[in-house]
Amino acid sequence: MSPVIGILFCGFDGNRQFVTTTYIEAVSDAGAVPLIIPCPGKATCPTKYFQLCDGFLFCGGGDVTPLLFGENLMTEKGTTDWKTDIFHIRFMQQVLSYKLPVLGICRGMQILNLALGGTIYQDLSMRPEKSLNHMQLSLDRSDLCHQLSVSKSSMLYQLCGDRIDVNSFHHQCIKTLGETLRTTAIAPDGVIEAVESSVFPFAVGVQWHPECMYAQSGPMKNLFLLFIRASKKERHIF
Numbered sequence: 001m002s003p004v005i006g007i008l009f010c011g012f013d014g015n016r017q018f019v020t021t022t023y024i025e026a027v028s029d030a031g032a033v034p035l036i037i038p039c040p041g042k043a044t045c046p047t048k049y050f051q052l053c054d055g056f057l058f059c060g061g062g063d064v065t066p067l068l069f070g071e072n073l074m075t076e077k078g079t080t081d082w083k084t085d086i087f088h089i090r091f092m093q094q095v096l097s098y099k100l101p102v103l104g105i106c107r108g109m110q111i112l113n114l115a116l117g118g119t120i121y122q123d124l125s126m127r128p129e130k131s132l133n134h135m136q137l138s139l140d141r142s143d144l145c146h147q148l149s150v151s152k153s154s155m156l157y158q159l160c161g162d163r164i165d166v167n168s169f170h171h172q173c174i175k176t177l178g179e180t181l182r183t184t185a186i187a188p189d190g191v192i193e194a195v196e197s198s199v200f201p202f203a204v205g206v207q208w209h210p211e212c213m214y215a216q217s218g219p220m221k222n223l224f225l226l227f228i229r230a231s232k233k234e235r236h237i238f
Helices: 021-029 048-052 082-097 107-115 155-160 218-232
Strands: 004-008 011-013 016-018 033-037 055-058 102-105 119-121 146-150 163-166 173-176 181-186 192-197 203-206
Touching (some): 021 033, 033 048, 082 107, 102 218, 107 119, 107 173, 107 203, 146 155, 146 192, 155 163, 155 181, 155 192, 155 218, 173 192
Parallel strands (some): 004 033, 055 102
Antiparallel strands (some): 119 173, 146 163, 146 181, 181 192
């Protein structure tokens, strides 16, 4: 039986909530049933989703409100939405409490980090080190931007070895790691590009967009396949 993957809505567009098609296609092609999870209008997380879904995907999207990690707004870049931020962080905390598999992509990785008590840089320019341009301007979102160094003691290493080229569409990044998370890939400028949990069965975050590279990249397809496989395993019954 195909596992059900809950895909958290990316954000609001006027009076609509949306999920980018590439996430849905990657989950479906990897052998799972995608179930889009909207924000119900309150910051509560309906427990029914944790009965229906075998794993959860947190997608890319807008910036996270700085007050949620103890800072005032210090940049003019990006847009934030308090309702989306609160819902995503609380939902992530619930997913982790049930120890269900979770894959966080771009903003989703930052939500995973924040839910575990970590922090992020509001903008790459606030890092003490000089940063690369991590917001590529390419005609195709599958185009590659920079290389990563991958930790040998990681799940990611099993998929792609010690080096991999990825795309890049972000201007925020992890500052301090959340509890139980460890860095598993970094960019040439030292920006954290992937994390894995040392406690939860499958809690992985990547800063790039593997769903856009899915059709062209074997390792990115295998990342989704590994996530789906983890979601097939026996889980808690609520």
